[in-house]
Amino acid sequence: MTADAGVGVLEAAQHAEAPAEEGPVLLKGCEAIAEAAIRSGMDAYFAYPITPQTDIPEYLAEHMPPLGKTFTQANSEISAINMVYGAAGAGLRVMTSSSSPGISLKQEGISYIAGAELPCVVVNVMRGGPGLGTVYGSQEDYWQSVKGGGHGGYRMPVLAPATVQECADLTMLCFRLADLYRTPTLLCLDGTLGQMWENLQFKPRDDSGLPPKDWATTGTRGIRKPNLVNSIIIEPPELEAHNRSLHAKYARIVEREQRWESVATDDADLVIVAFGLAGRIARTALEALRNKGRKVGLLRPISLFPFPVEGFRPLAKRLRRYLVVEMNAGQMVEDVKHTLFDLGCLDPVSFYGRQGGVIPTPEEIADVVVREFAQGGAR
Amino acid sequence: MTATATEGVILPRVEFDAVECKGCGLCIEACPEHIVEFADMFNHRGVRPAKLMEDTLAKCTACGNCAVVCPDGAVTVENLRKHLRYGKNRLRCGEMHYCPGCDEGTVHELLAEVIDELGIRDVTVGVASVGCTVFAYRYIDIDWQQAAHGRATSVAWGIECQHPELRVFTLQGDGDLAGIGIGETFHAAARGDPTVVVFLNNAIYGMTGGQLAPTTMMGQVTATSPEGRNRQVHGYPITMTEALAMQQGCSFAVRATVHDAPAIRKTKKYIRQAFLNQEKNRSLSVLEIVSSCPSGWKLEPIDAHKYLVKEMLSVYKPGVIKEPPGGMPR
Numbered sequence: 253m254t255a256d257a258g259v260g261v262l263e264a265a266q267h268a269e270a271p272a273e274e275g276p277v278l279l280k281g282c283e284a285i286a287e288a289a290i291r292s293g294m295d296a297y298f299a300y301p302i303t304p305q306t307d308i309p310e311y312l313a314e315h316m317p318p319l320g321k322t323f324t325q326a327n328s329e330i331s332a333i334n335m336v337y338g339a340a341g342a343g344l345r346v347m348t349s350s351s352s353p354g355i356s357l358k359q360e361g362i363s364y365i366a367g368a369e370l371p372c373v374v375v376n377v378m379r380g381g382p383g384l385g386t387v388y389g390s391q392e393d394y395w396q397s398v399k400g401g402g403h404g405g406y407r408m409p410v411l412a413p414a415t416v417q418e419c420a421d422l423t424m425l426c427f428r429l430a431d432l433y434r435t436p437t438l439l440c441l442d443g444t445l446g447q448m449w450e451n452l453q454f455k456p457r458d459d460s461g462l463p464p465k466d467w468a469t470t471g472t473r474g475i476r477k478p479n480l481v482n483s484i485i486i487e488p489p490e491l492e493a494h495n496r497s498l499h500a501k502y503a504r505i506v507e508r509e510q511r512w513e514s515v516a517t518d519d520a521d522l523v524i525v526a527f528g529l530a531g532r533i534a535r536t537a538l539e540a541l542r543n544k545g546r547k548v549g550l551l552r553p554i555s556l557f558p559f560p561v562e563g564f565r566p567l568a569k570r571l572r573r574y575l576v577v578e579m580n581a582g583q584m585v586e587d588v589k590h591t592l593f594d595l596g597c598l599d600p601v602s603f604y605g606r607q608g609g610v611i612p613t614p615e616e617i618a619d620v621v622v623r624e625f626a627q628g629g630a631r
Numbered sequence: 632m633t634a635t636a637t638e639g640v641i642l643p644r645v646e647f648d649a650v651e652c653k654g655c656g657l658c659i660e661a662c663p664e665h666i667v668e669f670a671d672m673f674n675h676r677g678v679r680p681a682k683l684m685e686d687t688l689a690k691c692t693a694c695g696n697c698a699v700v701c702p703d704g705a706v707t708v709e710n711l712r713k714h715l716r717y718g719k720n721r722l723r724c725g726e727m728h729y730c731p732g733c734d735e736g737t738v739h740e741l742l743a744e745v746i747d748e749l750g751i752r753d754v755t756v757g758v759a760s761v762g763c764t765v766f767a768y769r770y771i772d773i774d775w776q777q778a779a780h781g782r783a784t785s786v787a788w789g790i791e792c793q794h795p796e797l798r799v800f801t802l803q804g805d806g807d808l809a810g811i812g813i814g815e816t817f818h819a820a821a822r823g824d825p826t827v828v829v830f831l832n833n834a835i836y837g838m839t840g841g842q843l844a845p846t847t848m849m850g851q852v853t854a855t856s857p858e859g860r861n862r863q864v865h866g867y868p869i870t871m872t873e874a875l876a877m878q879q880g881c882s883f884a885v886r887a888t889v890h891d892a893p894a895i896r897k898t899k900k901y902i903r904q905a906f907l908n909q910e911k912n913r914s915l916s917v918l919e920i921v922s923s924c925p926s927g928w929k930l931e932p933i934d935a936h937k938y939l940v941k942e943m944l945s946v947y948k949p950g951v952i953k954e955p956p957g958g959m960p961r
Binding site for chain 2: 296298322326328330336337338339340346360470474481482
């Protein structure tokens with residue numbers, strides 16, 4: 253229906269997309285993540301049960317040991333992320349997964365992993381918070397995900413799927429980006445998508461251009477100087493130099509790894525900005541609105557860090573309204589405002605959100621859009 | 632400082648490194664012939680380094696005790712008659728940051744010696760945990776990972792889970808192992824990870840300046856128990872090694888000390904046995920080393936060892952707590 257729908261990927265991030273390996277399979281989001289991790293060559297997986305991500309460890313408990321790979325149910329999320337640290341430091345492809353409260357527990361470890369520059373994948377199947385909150389899906393961990401949930405001012409690539417297909421594709425991409433940049437990566441989805449069944453096709457693994465892990469602690473084997481995996485740098489000038497190098501890396505990630513989906517934005521007077529499941533629901537709303545002649549577009553950030561500034565650049569060239577829809581009280585909306593401001597665009601930005609595990613309906617979003625049109629005078 | 636054969640008698644070669652010496656005096660206490668003393672001059676650290684008394688080399692029996700007890704590897708003794716050498720191992724590197732007379736230095740010396748003598752340097756990975764041992768990677772020339780506070784055994788499992796050929800050991804203090812990391816430690820024992828856990832118990836948080844630890848003894852004065860540990864405020868100390876030995880996945884548990892030369896020699900044997908058990912039984916080996924913390928305890932190094940023997944060893948009794956199936960490894 254929308255002529256200019258497409259996924260935006262910066263040229264630097266493009267690599268040849270091979271055709272799918274086999275026919276479609278029916279899996280739920282969590283299982284698609286688990287299977288994609290196996291197909292990414294994951295050597296070890298460590299986690300602790302928590303709803304609504306527990307399908308991931310259950311799937312991997314069944315499928316990892318027969319492959320000779322490690323599945324360990326740790327005694328806590330803290331223990332699991334530190335097993336990830338050790339295994340990543342020993343050169344393994346490694347992942348952990350959890351849901352919001354468990355991800356909070358992992359933050360110290362993620363900070364150490366970022367400091368020591370170890371590649372690994374962390375999956376957050378988000379649920380409503382704060383505190384124990386609810387087991388129902390939510391997007392309330394946006395800030396924690398993209399601003400560095402742990403201490404020390406690090407950043408990490410954060411990818412947000414909106415379909416089960418993307419759950420698989422972006423898991424594989426998380427492994428690739430982790431190795432490419434020696435960084436933890438975060439796959440961030442809400443609990444509903446994790447439990448959603450859909451057809452998907454697995455794509456082949458892409459390891460092209462990945463650097464060797466010659467820094468890993470695999471024993472010196474008599475051929476090299478000892479390796480050290482470490483995040484303590486006690487002398488301030490040395491730590492400053494290390495941090496400058498980390499942030500130069502983050503700048504490269506910002507430059508190369510922005511991803512987003514644009515739907516019908518070219519002629520849109522109002523652009524909905526929404527990620528993950530909220531973006532998917534907004535797209536359904538968009539189709540209904542377009543059928544009624546409303547010039548509505550959608551910009552769905554796929555990479556939450558780096559925030560897809562380049563997706564906004566062409567939009568900022570003329571006056572529009574923006575409506576940010578999130579399943580939280582308004583978190584990404586700050587980055588949208590910031591981005592538009594940086595692009596010299598002072599267009600009005602409104603927000604609509606549902607919280608605590610409540611999922612907005614397409615009709616609800618369409619009503620908000622119609623109200624926005626009425627207020628803003630847009631056609 | 633160096634002397635060799637004179638007048639047809641093969642004398643030992645004894646060398647005291649005046650630069651590395653931190654002036655703890657443990658070698659003076661350890662010498663059975665009483666021929667070691669402090670020099671009249673100060674070194675760059677501002678301490679009087681130990682030295683052999685003038686014209687006493689003929690009295691030296693080359694027992695090596697002075698070299699064995701030196702936490703910093705600053706003494707070398709060569710028994711030229713028996714071709715024995717005591718002193719810093721070739722895998723020991725860097726100048727240790729530990730305070731004068733700290734037992735942790737001695738344990739580094741022993742670990743380096745055992746790893747070298749077993750010929751496993753190329754496949755050994757150490758895990759240095761937060762606490763005074765956090766810089767251990769600077770002192771033994773092997774692969775290392777530095778772990779977050781309390782998480783060393785989890786990191787160790789991550790390293791070894793897909794690398795059965797690796798020999799992974801952790802170096803952990805009492806706050807790390809028995810305080811913040813007690814869950815990780817217990818579950819490593821429950822899983823039966825093939826890790827050698829070297830547990831340095833000095834009953835205090837050393838690096839942060841001597842606060843109450845899980846292993847602080849009843850009545851012991853620390854920075855956060857100024858009136859001494861008492862049950863109402865602080866509860867009781869934890870005897871971790873006995874508790875770990877009760878877990879099926881722990882096949883070898885022993886408690887040792889390094890307060891004098893005989894104890895150090897025995898502890899070296901235990902470390903060797905722990906690494907042999909790691910290879911043989913592929914399950915957890917725990918080696919608790921009751922250690923002194925002269926700075927944290929506010930005692931001179933020699934007095935700290937006296938305190939250790941008098942006060943600690945009745946609570947933390949040395950000896951083999953759990954023998955591996957099939958007997959002690961050789």
